[in-house]
Amino acid sequence: MMDRPPPGTIPDAAGSYQFKDRHGRVIYVGKAKNLRSRLGSYFQNPAYLAPRTAQMVAAAESVDWIQVDTEVEALMLEYSLIQQHQPRFNVRYRDDKSYPFLCVTMVDEWPRAMVIRGHKKKGNRYFGPYGHAYAIRNTLDLLLRTFPIRTCSDNKFNHHARLGRPCLLHHIEKCAGPCVGEIEQEHYDELVDDLLAFLGGDTDEVVKRLEDEMAQASASLEFEQAARSRDRLASVRKAIEGQEMVGGRSEDYDVVGLVDDELEAACQVFYVRKGRVMGRRGFIVDKAGQLSRSELVSRVLERLYFEENPLGGPKQVLVPDLPDNQELYEEWLREQRGSKVGISVPQRGAKRKLQETVARNAADAFTRHRLKRTSDHNSRARALNDLQDCLGLPEAPLRIECYDMSHLQGSDYVGSMVVMEDGLPRKSEYRRFKVRTVDGNDDYAAMEEVLTRRLSNYLAERERPVEERGKFAYPPQLLVVDGGKGQLGVAERVLAELGLDGEIFPAGLAKEFEQVFVSGQPQPVEIPRPSESLYLLQRIRDESHRFANDYHRQLRGKRMTKSSLDGIDGLGPARRTRLVKELGGVRAVEQASLDDLEALSWLPDAVAHSVYEKLHGPQ
Numbered sequence: 001m002m003d004r005p006p007p008g009t010i011p012d013a014a015g016s017y018q019f020k021d022r023h024g025r026v027i028y029v030g031k032a033k034n035l036r037s038r039l040g041s042y043f044q045n046p047a048y049l050a051p052r053t054a055q056m057v058a059a060a061e062s063v064d065w066i067q068v069d070t071e072v073e074a075l076m077l078e079y080s081l082i083q084q085h086q087p088r089f090n091v092r093y094r095d096d097k098s099y100p101f102l103c104v105t106m107v108d109e110w111p112r113a114m115v116i117r118g119h120k121k122k123g124n125r126y127f128g129p130y131g132h133a134y135a136i137r138n139t140l141d142l143l144l145r146t147f148p149i150r151t152c153s154d155n156k157f158n159h160h161a162r163l164g165r166p167c168l169l170h171h172i173e174k175c176a177g178p179c180v181g182e183i184e185q186e187h188y189d190e191l192v193d194d195l196l197a198f199l200g201g202d203t204d205e206v207v208k209r210l211e212d213e214m215a216q217a218s219a220s221l222e223f224e225q226a227a228r229s230r231d232r233l234a235s236v237r238k239a240i241e242g243q244e245m246v247g248g249r250s251e252d253y254d255v256v257g258l259v260d261d262e263l264e265a266a267c268q269v270f271y272v273r274k275g276r277v278m279g280r281r282g283f284i285v286d287k288a289g290q291l292s293r294s295e296l297v298s299r300v301l302e303r304l305y306f307e308e309n310p311l312g313g314p315k316q317v318l319v320p321d322l323p324d325n326q327e328l329y330e331e332w333l334r335e336q337r338g339s340k341v342g343i344s345v346p347q348r349g350a351k352r353k354l355q356e357t358v359a360r361n362a363a364d365a366f367t368r369h370r371l372k373r374t375s376d377h378n379s380r381a382r383a384l385n386d387l388q389d390c391l392g393l394p395e396a397p398l399r400i401e402c403y404d405m406s407h408l409q410g411s412d413y414v415g416s417m418v419v420m421e422d423g424l425p426r427k428s429e430y431r432r433f434k435v436r437t438v439d440g441n442d443d444y445a446a447m448e449e450v451l452t453r454r455l456s457n458y459l460a461e462r463e464r465p466v467e468e469r470g471k472f473a474y475p476p477q478l479l480v481v482d483g484g485k486g487q488l489g490v491a492e493r494v495l496a497e498l499g500l501d502g503e504i505f506p507a508g509l510a511k512e513f514e515q516v517f518v519s520g521q522p523q524p525v526e527i528p529r530p531s532e533s534l535y536l537l538q539r540i541r542d543e544s545h546r547f548a549n550d551y552h553r554q555l556r557g558k559r560m561t562k563s564s565l566d567g568i569d570g571l572g573p574a575r576r577t578r579l580v581k582e583l584g585g586v587r588a589v590e591q592a593s594l595d596d597l598e599a600l601s602w603l604p605d606a607v608a609h610s611v612y613e614k615l616h617g618p619q
Contacts, residue, residue: 002060004043010036015067016077018085019060023462025474026085028056031078033071039063050290056089071325072332079306091299092286102127102136104149104196110157110178110185111192112150113140127199127279144174145231147195149188151175162584173228200273207233251275253316255351256300257358259366263287266366267300268358271314282365294324301329301343305336316342318355379532380423386533387478390525391518393505397478398422402509402540403454404482405435405446406548413438415450416548419476420540431471432551444490447481451494459498475504482541484510488517509541564590568614570607579603579611590615 015035019028032038042063046054068074082090105112107123115136120126140151150157152167152175160167161179169175176183176191183191214233217226255270265285271278285299297319314337323329326343333341346352384396400420407413413435419426433453438445457472479495481487488508495501508517515524516537527534565576565586582600583589589611597608 002057002062005039005063007036007040010039010065011067012036013067014069014071014074015065016074016081017063017065018081018087019056019089020062020064021059022061023474024062024465024469026081026087027059028087028089029078029081029085031071031074033074035065035067039065052089052290059089071328072335075302075328075332076306079302091291093283093303100136102140102199104192104199106192108154110150110188112152112157113144113195114151115140125196141174143195143198144169146233147191147198148174148176149191149195150178152179158581158584199278251316252314253318253351254304254314255318255355255358256297256304256320257355257360257362258293258296258300258320259359259362260285260287260293260296261366261370262290264366264369265296265300266362266369267303268362268365269304270354270358272354280361282362284366284369292324293321297321298323298325298329301333305333314341315339316344318346318351319343320355320359321345380536383423383532383536386527386531387536390527390533391478391505391507391516393478395477397476397505399474399476400478400480400536400540401476402480402482402544403447403450404541404544404548405443405450406545406551407435407441407446413446414548414551415446416544416551417450417454418540418544418547420536423536425543429471430547432547443483444486447483447487447490448494451479451481451491452498455494455498455500455504459500475500477505479504479506480537480540481506481508482544483508484515485517488519492519509537564615565611568607568610570604570610575603575607 012034014031014033016029016031017035017039018026021027030038042049042053042057046057049057066077068077086092100115100117101120103114103116103120104125104127105114105121106125107121144151148169151169152160156167157179164180166177166180166182167175170177170180170182176188178185178188211233214226214230217223251272252274253272255272257268259266264287266282267285268280268282270280283303285296285303287296291299301317301319301323317333322345323343330341330343333343346355384398387393388396398421402418402420404416405413406416415433415435417431417433419429421429431454433450435446435449437449454472455475457470458475461469461473479491481491485508488506491506491508492501495504495506506519509515510517510524516527517524527537565571565580568576571579579589579600580586583592583596592612594608594612597603597611598605600608
């Protein structure tokens with residue numbers, strides 16, 4: 001166990017603390033209202049600690065802390081540090097699928113509606129998430145008859161703007177035609193605002209306005225306009241029918257359902273706005289220790305509301321159990337929303353029934369996940385244990401790195417490093433290397449350069465403070481090179497020169513017969529054909545090969561497709577992209593006159609002259 005810091009050095013204040021291992025890597029982050037009291041609880045007889053906590057304290061070599069003013073600040077600091085370091089002993093979250101959102105691109109001059117997954121861009125408006133992409137696409141198709149904003153890509157928008165002719169969507173009245181000036185900016189913005197209000201739950205006003213328009217057109221004997229309003233009204237009502245009504249029209253709340261076992265938990269959330277279910281999402285929580293239901297709810301709330309809530313902050317959050325510090329979380333949510341937010345457990349009525357529905361969804365998701373988890377976890381554990389036994393490693397290789405080279409007759413030489421942690425790819429740790437010192441076809445020299453650069457960086461990084469460490473901060477337990485004895489010899493030589501031969505275990509994986517060569521053994525290690533460990537090595541070798549080839553193709557493609565606009569003083573990537581976009585392509589830029597270039601207000605005259613002279617020669 002690590003030495004206990006002198007009690008007088010630990011502040012009697014709120015803050016966040018970080019336990020670190022012998023490499024200086026953060027393995028656990030926590031928060032406390034009183035740092036001195038909380039840290040003191042770790043330094044007792046391990047028999048009285050929870051097994052996971054005892055394991056964490058045993059693995060730790062040091063503990064640091066950051067003092068803040070309030071417990072709310074400690075909560076926010078804890079979450080940001082967990083996201084930064086991804087400590088192995090902290091709760092982890094995994095979305096059970098990538099849910100689709102309906103996005104309105106408010107950052108564009110003419111906002112666009114589209115269905116997206118994954119990363120969300122700041123400044124846009126998002127609605128959802130939805131259970132199925134087809135559901136929101138059908139809804140969007142219905143709403144475009146009433147709110148005909150554009151759905152086309154920027155390239156298609158600019159293409160039709162240059163043609164001066166709208167696309168088919170305009171002719172079937174599903175787009176107002178902003179690309180060709182068929183609608184004023186002010187009227188278009190009103191359409192966007194109406195769509196945002198409708199998606200946010202304000203449906204009554206839209207329905208009433210369409211009913212009034214239909215009645216007025218009918219009274220004025222404008223039957224074609226009345227029929228158009230009737231069709232739009234029917235589309236809106238059909239879209240509203242797809243939103244389940246579960247409460248009063250003034251109610252905004254989120255409903256959380258949880259199902260868990262000793263290892264993990266499944267969470268499902270329904271977003272209710274204006275009394276309608278406007279979206280849902282689900283994710284899996286890796287508990288990483290013994291958590292009470294109250295502590296589990298606390299971790300779930302942090303995940304849900306530290307990230308941007310797609311429909312804005314709710315007035316109320318309904319949970320299956322109250323968090324372990326209800327007042328703290330209500331205060332934090334109030335700061336996030338700007339007004340009071342309540343956290344409660346529904347006891348009866350429609351809200352209790354809805355939470356039971358959400359919990360059933362969580363149970364179904366958890367059942368599917370456990371079936372997958374059982375096979376995945378067992379196979380990964382077997383693979384790592386088999387590798388330890390077959391290769392004679394002192395411990396199971398929790399972090400494996402694999403290296404491969406790629407080139408074409410000695411040109412565009414590149415290397416790849418892929419990483420697996422706990423038997424799973426850690427793509428954020430992948431690295432690519434452009435080989436600098438090798439001329440011609442020499443895989444051994446290229447591998448030596450790549451390994452030397454990676455491991456030299458590791459030696460430099462481990463001497464720096466943890467918070468300043470970069471991308472090569474942590475060593476592998478197993479270093480795999482794609483090749484046989486020759487490449488293994490390169491790895492052994494580099495490790496010996498850097499003084500790491502007793503710390504990192506190298507292995508060479510030959511393509512022929514999938515033979516594994518290790519240090520000190522002239523013959524390859526026999527790994528049984530159907531074993532999980534051999535499949536694991538094959539997967540990481542294939543992944544490193546793919547990663548290296550992708551990078552090689554990328555560099556080769558760039559070299560072969562150099563533009564005539566490259567190398568012009570003052571014309572960087574941003575200006576070059578804008579120039580090509582506004583003029584309609586590289587060929588259009590090549591054909592542009594000097595007056596055309598100087599007419600671009602954002603392009604300095606000196607740069608315009610440089611572009612023209614590069615393409616046409618000095619005047």
